Amino acid sequence: MRIAVPNKGRLHDPTLSLLERAGLHVEETADRQLYADTVDPEVTVLFARAADIPEYVRDGAADLGVTGLDQAAESGGVADDPETADDNDLVDLLDLGYGSCRLVLAAPEDGDITAVEDLAGATIATEFPTVTRDYLARVGVDADVVTVTGATELTPHVDMADAIVDITSTGTTLQVNRLAVIDEVLASSVRLFARADVADDPKVEQVRTAFESVLAADGRRYLMMNAPTDRLDEVKDVIPGLGGPTVMNVEADENGNGKVAVHAVVEERDVFATISDLKAVGASGILVTEIERLVE
Ligand SMILES: Nc1ncnc2c1ncn2[C@@H]1O[C@H](COP(=O)(O)OP(=O)(O)OP(=O)(O)O)[C@@H](O)[C@H]1O
Ligand SMILES: O=P(O)(O)OC[C@H]1O[C@H](OP(=O)(O)OP(=O)(O)O)[C@H](O)[C@@H]1O
Ligand SMILES: [Mg+2]
Numbered sequence: 001m002r003i004a005v006p007n008k009g010r011l012h013d014p015t016l017s018l019l020e021r022a023g024l025h026v027e028e029t030a031d032r033q034l035y036a037d038t039v040d041p042e043v044t045v046l047f048a049r050a051a052d053i054p055e056y057v058r059d060g061a062a063d064l065g066v067t068g069l070d071q072a073a074e075s076g077g078v079a080d081d082p083e084t085a086d087d088n089d090l091v092d093l094l095d096l097g098y099g100s101c102r103l104v105l106a107a108p109e110d111g112d113i114t115a116v117e118d119l120a121g122a123t124i125a126t127e128f129p130t131v132t133r134d135y136l137a138r139v140g141v142d143a144d145v146v147t148v149t150g151a152t153e154l155t156p157h158v159d160m161a162d163a164i165v166d167i168t169s170t171g172t173t174l175q176v177n178r179l180a181v182i183d184e185v186l187a188s189s190v191r192l193f194a195r196a197d198v199a200d201d202p203k204v205e206q207v208r209t210a211f212e213s214v215l216a217a218d219g220r221r222y223l224m225m226n227a228p229t230d231r232l233d234e235v236k237d238v239i240p241g242l243g244g245p246t247v248m249n250v251e252a253d254e255n256g257n258g259k260v261a262v263h264a265v266v267e268e269r270d271v272f273a274t275i276s277d278l279k280a281v282g283a284s285g286i287l288v289t290e291i292e293r294l295v296e
Contacts, residue, residue: 002204004062007033007047011190014098019045021292022166022210042203053112054090054193063198064207065090068099070167070188074128081241084223092191093208097215101191102167105135106179110157116183117270124173125152125161125193128129128185132165135185153177213293220294225286226250229258234281238274239264265294 005015019026025039036045046062053067072090079085080092087088107113116130116139123144126132132145153173155161165185168174192211227235232259238243245264252258
């Protein structure tokens with residue numbers, strides 16, 4: 001099975017680190033620029049441009065792809081559910097959380113275009129012509145779309161376009177170019193995509209679960225402690241756990257008082273307060289550790 005991942009740019013490093021954390025270590029090879037083996041003999045990684053990845057997956061050059069939803073939507077249909085997906089759809093299996101941005105319609109701050117209706121008969125420049133045309137059809141506005149391959153923000157200032165559809169995240173680029181957002185066209189983030197005909201494959205499910213387990217572990221910590229058996233209920237009340245904690249009997253102390261070991265997964269933001277609460281109800285030997293993966 002082949003997974004296409006971004007070969008460069010902002011999505012490259014986070015994607016490789018996700019593969020690593022998911023246990024799919026990418027082997028170093030001479031051909032690393034194009035493809036690489038992983039520790040799983042059935043899984044190969046293919047390096048491609050973020051914008052080309054959806055096409056690689058649709059064409060069958062790869063089975064899975066990691067890239068932005070904006071790129072997938074630009075290349076054709078995207079389905080959330082393999083059951084209802086068309087043959088040529090990409091199935092959006094999992095939101096990986098990074099690469100968050102918005103595709104927005106924007107026009108010069110001090111211009112005449114302040115609403116999407118003002119764009120009837122106007123020209124919109126974008127690197128995302130398909131998404132833009134779909135959007136115009138959705139809102140029922142007839143405008144021309146010109147495709148550019150970069151520096152889109154410049155086009156309204158050189159009379160190439162009246163408005164643009166482009167990526168924004170912090171808003172700095174729009175602000176510097178004195179462009180105001182008129183509407184959101186698409187909210188995007190990086191997703192794990194599969195070709196519809198392999199979306200139900202057990203190997204695909206294995207990769208999806210591995211990625212999901214990394215996301216589930218993010219921002220969570222594993223707490224371990226000992227507690228007097230007769231104070232277990234108080235300890236349980238204090239732990240803001242995911243489900244009940246795991247409780248194990250351990251040897252009684254030298255005075256014959258019963259003791260238990262308690263393990264629990266807690267949100268990282270709760271750890272600081274929880275530790276003092278635990279001490280107050282008699283817990284001791286409290287350990288806090290990171291979690292690599294969590295399969296819920
Ligand atoms: N400013 C941004 N903030 C968050 N995500 C972004 C931003 N710009 C782009 N992205 C996401 O990253 C994807 C890849 O962007 P792009 O193709 O521009 O590559 P890049 O990482 O910017 O590298 P380069 O432009 O140098 O090739 C986009 O499709 C989008 O999903
Ligand atoms: O809202 P902001 O935080 O300013 O981000 C938006 C900018 O980020 C991307 O450009 P990028 O930095 O990837 O440069 P590029 O045009 O070379 O791809 C995108 O094309 C916008 O221009
Ligand atoms: Mg870019």
